[in-house]
Amino acid sequence: MLKKLTSAAVALTMTTGLSGPVFAGAHAELEGTLRIISDMSNPAPREVMEGLAADFDEMHPELTVELDIVDREAWKSQIRNALSASPPDVVNWYAANRMGPYVDSGLFMDITDWWDAGDFEGLESVKGAMTMDDKQWGVPYTYYQWGMYYRADIFDELGLEEPETFEQEIANCEVILGSGRKCYTIGTKFLWTAGGWFDYLNMRTNGFDHHMALARGELSWTEDEGVRQTFENWRTLIDMGAYIDDHQTYSWQEALPFMVKGEATSYLMGNFAVPQLRDAGLGDDQLDFYQFPAINPDVEMGEDAPTDTFHVASGAQNVAAAREFLKFVTSPDVQTRINGPDALGQLPVNANSSVADDKFLQQGFTMLSENATGGIAQFFDRDFPAEMAAIGMEGLQEFMVFPDNLDDILARMESARQRIYD
Numbered sequence: 001m002l003k004k005l006t007s008a009a010v011a012l013t014m015t016t017g018l019s020g021p022v023f024a025g026a027h028a029e030l031e032g033t034l035r036i037i038s039d040m041s042n043p044a045p046r047e048v049m050e051g052l053a054a055d056f057d058e059m060h061p062e063l064t065v066e067l068d069i070v071d072r073e074a075w076k077s078q079i080r081n082a083l084s085a086s087p088p089d090v091v092n093w094y095a096a097n098r099m100g101p102y103v104d105s106g107l108f109m110d111i112t113d114w115w116d117a118g119d120f121e122g123l124e125s126v127k128g129a130m131t132m133d134d135k136q137w138g139v140p141y142t143y144y145q146w147g148m149y150y151r152a153d154i155f156d157e158l159g160l161e162e163p164e165t166f167e168q169e170i171a172n173c174e175v176i177l178g179s180g181r182k183c184y185t186i187g188t189k190f191l192w193t194a195g196g197w198f199d200y201l202n203m204r205t206n207g208f209d210h211h212m213a214l215a216r217g218e219l220s221w222t223e224d225e226g227v228r229q230t231f232e233n234w235r236t237l238i239d240m241g242a243y244i245d246d247h248q249t250y251s252w253q254e255a256l257p258f259m260v261k262g263e264a265t266s267y268l269m270g271n272f273a274v275p276q277l278r279d280a281g282l283g284d285d286q287l288d289f290y291q292f293p294a295i296n297p298d299v300e301m302g303e304d305a306p307t308d309t310f311h312v313a314s315g316a317q318n319v320a321a322a323r324e325f326l327k328f329v330t331s332p333d334v335q336t337r338i339n340g341p342d343a344l345g346q347l348p349v350n351a352n353s354s355v356a357d358d359k360f361l362q363q364g365f366t367m368l369s370e371n372a373t374g375g376i377a378q379f380f381d382r383d384f385p386a387e388m389a390a391i392g393m394e395g396l397q398e399f400m401v402f403p404d405n406l407d408d409i410l411a412r413m414e415s416a417r418q419r420i421y422d
Helices: 007-016 041-057 074-085 096-103 111-114 124-130 152-156 166-178 192-206 206-213 225-240 254-261 275-281 319-329 332-338 359-370 387-403 401-419
Strands: 032-038 063-069 091-092 141-144 146-151 180-183 264-270 287-290 303-306 307-312 373-378
Touching: 032 041, 032 319, 032 373, 041 319, 041 332, 063 264, 074 091, 074 096, 074 254, 091 096, 091 111, 091 319, 124 141, 124 166, 124 307, 141 319, 146 152, 146 192, 146 275, 146 303, 146 359, 152 319, 166 180, 166 225, 166 287, 166 401, 180 401, 192 206, 192 225, 192 264, 192 387, 206 387, 225 387, 225 401, 254 264, 264 275, 275 287, 275 307, 287 359, 307 319
Parallel strands: 032 063, 032 091, 180 264, 303 373
Antiparallel strands: 091 307, 141 307, 146 264, 146 287
């Protein structure tokens, strides 16, 4: 019997058909209680999570699934206490370095044996994102592309084509500015969007390996010539006036109307922006997507593709049920359904799943599977340690507003690096 389930979840179960003979009865021996804490609190993810819990509960008559959904932002400060005091069996979190604090403190269970046993067939390409110290600490359930979403109708009006190089990007921007528009909308009020711009500019200038070495604290913010070149490239756009004015006063959602109204033509953002742009009235004939263009031809193209995850708490009481739930949520059929345009609207992590018939998901899948040979990053605030990310993103936002402060900004970031990574 499922506890804490809303009627929306029952509706999702009925419409998505996640349960069925492929799963029903497969592991009917599960019993007891499976406790899940999820941060999938936004409307569409919440409905998906409630549907998953309802389906899994229905599949196992002797098992009771308890689901607690908490606010996504609040969870970032609550997860440690939740894992330490009366821990649940399964929790949501993030891949790569963001796992580090909970791996290092022994709060996430090592599930390497489950990976080795073949529990997660089809997830081989994303195994690296779940690996620390040559061990696996969870499973991904969704990921999504970042890139340049743009007003295709305005590009057509101005005679512009999708740029493949930074020089072409700048040339396009000059034409856009000449038409009385801004090239890019962005809202940096909550800082992380500036991190996306740095990720791409640095990966395109210096390469993925350089970017990850910087994230690991192995490079100096003040002495590395590549870092300064990244900021010089960024300043080219800032000095052109490419970004909307006063972006530091807007959230990412509050910056959307500039693109909707045609006052700015592009948004460097994750695919989660597409539903909101569509809801605001833009049709797919007005919207399109391109990969952030190359800057340094000598480096391969790295991409941001943030990956959301499930983990088993080291103090889990129902490990058998937790293991089966992770197998269930990463299975091909479930992955296809929960990542479809009527659900999460993102990309399945299982290679045996199908990508939805949605042009942005299709473009993102092609880009990440064929044109991201440099490597896949998670995002600035996931790849860098939390404290370094917070200080770094403050500096990145400040640079966008006051680029003349660069030396002071880099000095502060370098001081933080020496302290945090010591």
